[in-house]
Amino acid sequence: xxxxxxxxxxxxxxxxxxxxxxxxxxxxxxxxxxxxxxxxxxxxxxxxxxxxxxxxxxxxxxxxxxxxxxxxxxxxxxxxxxxxxxxxxxxxxxxxxxxxxxxxxxxxxxxxxxxxxxxxxxxxxxxxxxxxxxxxxxxxxxxxxxxxxxxxxxxxxxxxxxxxxxxxxxxxxxxxxxxxxxxxxxxxxxxxxxxxxxxxxxxxxxxxxxxxxxxxxxxxxxxxxxxxxxxxxxxxxxxxxxxxxxxxxxxxxxxxxxxxxxxxxxxxxxxxxxxxxxxxxxxxxxxxxxxxxxxxxxxxxxxxxxxxxxxxxxxxxxxxxxxxxxxxxxxxxxxxxxxxxxxxxxxxxxxxxxxxxxxxxxxxxxxxxxxxxxxxxxxxxxxxxxxxxxxxxxxxxxxxxxxxxxxxxxxxxxxxxxxxxxxxxxxxxxxxxxxxxxxxxxxxxxxxxxxxxxxxxxxxxxxxxxxxxxxxxxxxxxxxxxxxxxxxxxxxxxxxxxxxxxxxxxxxxxxxxxxxxxxxxxxxxxxxxxxxxxxxxxxxxxxxxxxxxxxxxxxxxxxxxxxxxxxxxxxxxxxxxxxxxxxxxxxxxxxxxxxxxxxxxxxxxxxxxxxxxxxxxxxxxxxxxxxxxxxxxxxxxxxxxxxxxxxxxxxxxxxxxxxxxxxxxxxxxxxxxxxxxxxxxxxxxxxxxxxxxxxxxxxxxxxxxxxxxxxxxxxxxxxxxxxxxxxxxxxxxxx
Ligand SMILES: [Zn+2]
Numbered sequence: 133x134x135x136x137x138x139x140x141x142x143x144x145x146x147x148x149x150x151x152x153x154x155x156x157x158x159x160x161x162x163x164x165x166x167x168x169x170x171x172x173x174x175x176x177x178x179x180x181x182x183x184x185x186x187x188x189x190x191x192x193x194x195x196x197x198x199x200x201x202x203x204x205x206x207x208x209x210x211x212x213x214x215x216x217x218x219x220x221x222x223x224x225x226x227x228x229x230x231x232x233x234x235x236x237x238x239x240x241x242x243x244x245x246x247x248x249x250x251x252x253x254x255x256x257x258x259x260x261x262x263x264x265x266x267x268x269x270x271x272x273x274x275x276x277x278x279x280x281x282x283x284x285x286x287x288x289x290x291x292x293x294x295x296x297x298x299x300x301x302x303x304x305x306x307x308x309x310x311x312x313x314x315x316x317x318x319x320x321x322x323x324x325x326x327x328x329x330x331x332x333x334x335x336x337x338x339x340x341x342x343x344x345x346x347x348x349x350x351x352x353x354x355x356x357x358x359x360x361x362x363x364x365x366x367x368x369x370x371x372x373x374x375x376x377x378x379x380x381x382x383x384x385x386x387x388x389x390x391x392x393x394x395x396x397x398x399x400x401x402x403x404x405x406x407x408x409x410x411x412x413x414x415x416x417x418x419x420x421x422x423x424x425x426x427x428x429x430x431x432x433x434x435x436x437x438x439x440x441x442x443x444x445x446x447x448x449x450x451x452x453x454x455x456x457x458x459x460x461x462x463x464x465x466x467x468x469x470x471x472x473x474x475x476x477x478x479x480x481x482x483x484x485x486x487x488x489x490x491x492x493x494x495x496x497x498x499x500x501x502x503x504x505x506x507x508x509x510x511x512x513x514x515x516x517x518x519x520x521x522x523x524x525x526x527x528x529x530x531x532x533x534x535x536x537x538x539x540x541x542x543x544x545x546x547x548x549x550x551x552x553x554x555x556x557x558x559x560x561x562x563x564x565x566x567x568x569x570x571x572x573x574x575x576x577x578x579x580x581x582x583x584x585x586x587x588x589x590x591x592x593x594x595x596x597x598x599x600x601x602x603x604x605x606x607x608x609x610x611x612x613x614x615x616x617x618x619x620x621x622x623x624x625x626x627x628x629x630x631x632x633x634x635x636x637x638x639x640x641x642x643x644x645x646x647x648x649x650x651x652x653x654x655x656x657x658x659x660x661x662x663x664x665x666x667x668x669x670x671x672x673x674x675x676x677x678x679x680x681x682x683x684x685x686x687x688x689x690x691x692x693x694x695x696x697x698x699x700x701x702x703x704x705x706x707x708x709x710x711x712x713x714x715x716x717x718x719x720x721x722x723x724x725x726x727x728x729x730x731x732x733x734x735x736x737x738x739x740x741x742x743x744x745x746x747x748x749x750x751x752x753x754x755x756x757x758x759x760x761x762x763x764x765x766x767x768x769x770x771x772x773x774x775x776x777x778x779x780x781x782x783x784x785x786x787x788x789x790x791x792x793x794x795x796x797x798x799x800x801x802x803x804x805x806x807x808x809x810x811x812x813x814x815x816x817x818x819x820x821x822x823x824x825x826x827x828x829x830x831x832x833x834x835x836x837x838x839x840x841x842x843x844x845x846x847x848x849x850x851x852x853x854x855x856x857x858x859x860x861x862x863x864x865x866x867x
Contacts, residue, residue, distance in 0.1 A: 148244040168263040187387035190260040193243035196358045196392050197260040198385045201366040203268035205229050207754050212236050215312045217249035218286040227269045230364045233349030241266040250289040254353045279759045279783050303350035345423045360394050362426030367434050376431050379403035380424050390416035396424035435464045458553035462488050472521050479530040489520050500578040514750050535578050539566040546570050589653050592636045604807050609637050614741030615704035619716040624746045625803045626713045646687035647674030671696040688712040694730035704739040719743040719808035720827050737819035743808045748801040749856045753793035759783040775844040785850045804842040
């Protein structure tokens with residue numbers, strides 16, 4: 133075994149040494165190269181010390197060196213790899229780990245290595261890593277391939293690439309002709325191609341119409357010069373965040389003498405000018421092309437992370453809120469200096485630090501409360517509460533009073549009160565809805581809901597709908613009258629769905645009115661009314677008022693009483709499309725809920741167009757999810773629920789945990805939607821108040837999938853896990 137390894141190693145050296153000699157560089161004595169120290173040995177032979185060796189070797193070959201944050205192949209890279217690669221025929225090929233648009237990022241410890249699974253050299257970008265990182269990456273890739281072997285050949289291996297020196301349009305045309313992709317991807321890119329006309333642009337940033345990273349990928353395909361994916365860059369604390377933000381650059385690798393810097397434009401030297409002019413040392417700066425939007429994201433993520441030492445994510449959104457009252461400005465770089473447990477930290481600093489942490493970690497709400505003898509501040513992240521900070525309970529009244537100040541509330545402790553304030557963190561704006569609830573012994577609990585416009589109003593296409601679900605929604609929203617119910621517990625994403633539905637039908641010819649409590653997002657082009665209990669405007673009264681304005685489409689925030697529900701049904705029977713939410717466990721229980729509230733069954737039968745039940749489940753982290761083989765027991769679970777796994781499905785994904793997801797294995801959430809379209813048969817059953825079980829059978833026959841079945845589909849799609857949807861198994865088929 134040892135002999136074979138030795139042989140492989142020396143073959144590697146031979147090719148590398150020939151290349152180096154061609155360049156006029158010195159080579160070490162082949163026998164003196166120890167396993168795993170190739171870069172150091174080659175560097176030493178050329179008078180380069182070991183700290184600069186990797187960078188020196190990379191520079192000779194015009195590629196980028198790197199210390200991978202995690203030496204594993206991302207799921208996205210694996211998918212692209214499977215499209216482009218065939219089985220490997222030689223030892224030690226380039227190993228895939230990331231993607232930039234349509235180009236694969238591959239790593240090796242030997243810059244002269246040639247074998248790359250039959251992937252043409254203009255479709256993978258080379259990164260030089262240490263031998264140790266290469267070995268770790270290799271075993272990860274080997275494991276992935278053993279789960280699901282690669283094909284024996286690839287169509288692309290001997291295809292000629294786009295003309296070198298051509299512009300981006302040259303690359304786009306090549307992609308449309310040769311690259312393996314779905315019809316919808318191809319249609320999208322074809323549309324871009326015709327939009328560009330015949331102008332062959334050179335700069336990646338000129339291609340704003342293209343999907344993220346594509347301009348960068350096209351530049352690589354025709355220039356062969358290094359590119360990188362910002363989301364894979366390791367965090368840094370060498371350059372000031374503000375300087376990076378100002379010039380939209382971010383370092384990927386730094387040695388003693390040089391730094392590789394991601395930039396949207398290789399020809400722009402403004403960063404160097406400013407860096408050198410501050411008297412900083414004369415590091416050699418080498419530009420690597422990357423997408424500007426991605427660079428901006430990694431800068432904010434770096435900011436968030438360096439405060440806590442753990443993993444945090446801050447998205448930069450370009451948000452505009454009309455209401456600038458009560459603006460709390462939080463400076464991210466100031467937050468990095470704060471230690472909330474330090475006795476000298478003021479209550480105001482603590483509260484701002486906590487708000488900053490909560491937002492950085494994508495929390496949906498924050499709870500400020502007394503817990504035994506402590507003041508406890510917890511944030512809900514992906515549906516679960518996490519303690520952000522706890523301190524002595526003496527500070528609680530100060531924290532509560534500050535938050536009430538921010539939101540213009542009175543300081544009385546005995547009354548429940550609601551208020552709001554806006555928060556600005558860097559370029560991001562977040563709307564905060566605050567409620568104060570009196571608790572025992574003159575104490576209060578404060579709850580803050582964070583509303584981020586960017587998270588709030590989604591396009592239909594962002595809801596992760598299946599083609600079947602999409603067509604149900606389009607048909608339903610295309611009706612001129614009828615009732616659309618969305619049900620689910622608080623925090624199930626009902627409002628997000630409703631806003632996306634409404635957003636998709638906004639047009640000049642349709643008159644849309646809403647009555648909401650509160651108005652969570654202001655939407656251009658629709659009329660929104662806020663309930664106002666003090667002046668007697670509840671949902672029912674609000675609905676009566678907006679009916680006078682002759683609306684076509686009505687959104688009622690929630691039907692929580694008989695009066696509102698009946699009024700909604702009546703409006704839906706008289707030429708209006710009415711959308712509303714209701715608390716119910718599933719789509720058919722919503723029907724019986726409305727009937728038990730006092731709505732006449734025959735009226736509901738005539739008006740109800742669609743009943744949708746919804747839940748959020750955690751989404752697997754795409755950076756670290758792992759394929760795990762499917763067992764017979766799992767296959768049986770799918771069969772029993774009438775969502776059979778195809779025979780080709782050999783594995784499903786499990787959570788692992790990485791710095792990206794705070795070791796949770798999950799990041800973000802997805803909505804499961806059970807959509808029950810009310811057809812003639814169901815309508816007749818509703819009219820005669822048929823039992824749940826009978827309606828359920830009919831719905832199943834008509835193709836309605838339960839929440840659990842929708843969950844199983846998401847498990848197959850690699851979005852979530854069986855454990856995550858287990859709590860929905862009460863909606864499973866059969867017993
Ligand atoms: Zn992860």
